[in-house]
Amino acid sequence: MAVRIGLAFNLKPEAPAPVAGADSPSPVTPSHQSEGPALPSAQRVLRSDLEQPDLYAEWDEQGTIDAVAAALSTIGEVILLEANETFPERLRAARPDFVFNIAEGLYGPNREGHVPAICEFFGIPCHASDPLSLSLCLHKGRTKEMLLQHGVPTAPFTIARTRDDARNVALPFPLFAKPCFEGSGKGVSVQSLCHNRAELVARVDALLDTYRQPVLIETWLPGLEFTVAVLGNGEEARCLPIVGMRFDVLPPGAPPIYGYEAKWLWDTVANPLQLFECPAQVPDELTRDIERAALAAYRALECRDWCRIDVRCDGAGRPMVVELNPLPGILPDPRDNSCFPKAARAAGMSYDDLIRAVADIAWRRISGESLLAEVR
Ligand SMILES: Nc1ncnc2c1ncn2[C@@H]1O[C@H](COP(=O)(O)OP(=O)(O)OP(=O)(O)O)[C@@H](O)[C@H]1O
């Protein structure tokens, strides 16, 4: 009998249609549904009708949910479970054999842990990291405390809860400021790089105001940047080919930051930024150090099944772990420059191969049996 896989997701809502004649962006239409060419990413994510225009940046478009469901349907029976208010009842009624979780949640520092916590409550196994690891990884300050405790290299940091905290920071400039628990570039902009105290206080002020959460202030890492896709559990955990960032393709004068502007404004389907190089062309020694740091971070945070880990070198060229993404972005269209699928392609895996491999890794952890072998 086919394994029953519940697919938990959050669907990015469409923006209201623009008022005729008003100076507002095009309505948000998932690219796969549009008749013409795909919309630039920025039009799909910005919501000028909301106080936080990037509120839904982490949620998935219909095209991603369809692609994941299609891949999973080749190895099991897929039950779509949108992670909205009625998710608990529907999950309980469906009782899938396990949940494949790509739901990011909307509010609160534990939002990424909501789906797996509800699964835990009902005794239904869940793919990807458990609620504790998801919450720890979402909070970049807590993540760094864990990394330090486990001897994983990460930049010096402090947390500002008030404007005064920013005024009294003792770390040397330049510093980098970003919200403690956001992702997908939310609150990370070219203004996050602060060269002096006045800039830092202004940025922290703005971030506290907009995101209403503590601000992580850390040493600016001026070196090469990478992101590493990790697959597997225990001794089998391995890195896919490393993705390197080429900041020279950013607009002239832009600081080397892969933040909100680079992710959503400058990199569009119409004008894609060739920002990534995979596999990254770096010396073998550096490759080994990056992989070692990424796997050590994966283990320190007790991640499961998969995770994407951001790493950036300090002034001395040493790789430092910036953050972990245990619910990695997985846009299926290669033009969207999503790093996990890109790393998988460099390893010879199609999108479907990747999703099937992750589901198999999860099912082997949960049941001790291979989903792929069962299908064969
Ligand atoms: N301490 C730092 N020094 C230099 N650059 C940094 C630092 N912290 C973050 N950055 C830059 O900002 C980018 C975004 O930061 P970070 O990965 O923390 O944000 P995010 O929004 O959670 O990312 P994601 O899209 O991966 O979820 C990094 O990829 C890097 O380019």
Ligand SMILES: [Mg+2]
């Ligand atoms: Mg990141």
